[in-house]
Amino acid sequence: MGSQQGYAPVQPVAFSHALHAGEHKLDCRYCHFGAEKSRHAGVPPLEVCMNCHSQVKKDSPEVQKLASAFEAEQPIEWVKVHRLPDHAFFSHASHLSAQVKCQSCHGSVETMVRIEQVEPMTMGWCLECHRSMGKPPPEAPASAPPTDCSACHR
Ligand code: HEC
Ligand code: HEC
Ligand code: HEC
Ligand code: HEC
Ligand code: HEC
Secondary structure (H helix, E strand, O other): OOOOOOOOOOOOOOOOOHHHHHHOOOOHHHHHOOOOOOOOOOOOHHHHHHHOOOOOOOHHHHHHHHHHHHOOOOOOOOOOOOOOOOOOOOOHHHHHOOOOOHHHHHHHHHHHHOOOOOOOOHHHHHHHHHHHHOOOOOOOHHHHOOOOOOHOOO
């Protein structure tokens, strides 16, 4: 598998986080609405895009790709960027309820024209944060991030 740090593949539609999350200040959770409730943040369905793009920039060829896929009821085949191996367990919901920011793990997404994996996302990287947040000896052990193997390898 190996680390995919720096991976920034060309996507089928030139969607820009810098434009939507940066310039237009759309909240990450408006599109990635799965993140708070489940393991996966997920990528938004076309319905979310068409809330605006049934009106906004209808003459743009990139937006027309959205409109015709929507009409044909075909999803956009976004290239997945971040991916852990199956033996590692990770959940967005528990990290977000512990107030960890998206940017701590994904970098300054709101400045990215094309999405990129900026952190190594290796076991050492996970543990580095877990250990630093567990120190000094936790007053409230229930909320200290786990460092035992079985927490992440179930
Ligand atoms: C208008 C909708 C929208 C908003 C707002 C948005 N995103 Fe996204 N995001 C997408 C889409 C569409 C993709 C898939 C296409 C791509 O990779 O550019 C994506 C992809 C991603 C990915 C990569 C997914 C993968 O394949 O690994 C990450 C990480 C991400 N977004 C984080 C964020 C963060 C953090 C914010 C807020 C700062 C944010 N997004 C705001 C629509 C959005
Ligand atoms: C809240 C409204 C809103 C939502 C939701 C939204 N967009 Fe946008 N989008 C905009 C605005 C505003 C622009 C900039 C238009 C301009 O340049 O005048 C834009 C621009 C774009 C462009 C560039 C068009 C061009 O040729 O300049 C693309 C591509 C795009 N959006 C894709 C998407 C995708 C894919 C989604 C869903 C994941 C999405 N947008 C969701 C408002 C939105
Ligand atoms: C503690 C680190 C961490 C935080 C915080 C975090 N992510 Fe992630 N994110 C990851 C990891 C690790 C993956 C790969 C997960 C996998 O392959 O199972 C990922 C994957 C994703 C993906 C790809 C689709 C998916 O769900 O696997 C998107 C989109 C995404 N994150 C968006 C966000 C957004 C938006 C936020 C904030 C609301 C956020 N992430 C907060 C670590 C994090
Ligand atoms: C905080 C979460 C976490 C904890 C705790 C953790 N791991 Fe991992 N581990 C991961 C992740 C994520 C990966 C996949 C990324 C990678 O290979 O670095 C991984 C990968 C591995 C691999 C595969 C390495 C390879 O080269 O393919 C082994 C073996 C492993 N862990 C063993 C352990 C053992 C033994 C422990 C306890 C001493 C442990 N892990 C604790 C998250 C964790
Ligand atoms: C920026 C800091 C940070 C990073 C990076 C991080 N975590 Fe965590 N993790 C936390 C915090 C904080 C908690 C929450 C402790 C609590 O309140 O329960 C947590 C909790 C967990 C839990 C226990 C809750 C649950 O969902 O079962 C697991 C498992 C876990 N993390 C796995 C991972 C893995 C795997 C990675 C790397 C891919 C990772 N974490 C990266 C901060 C981090």
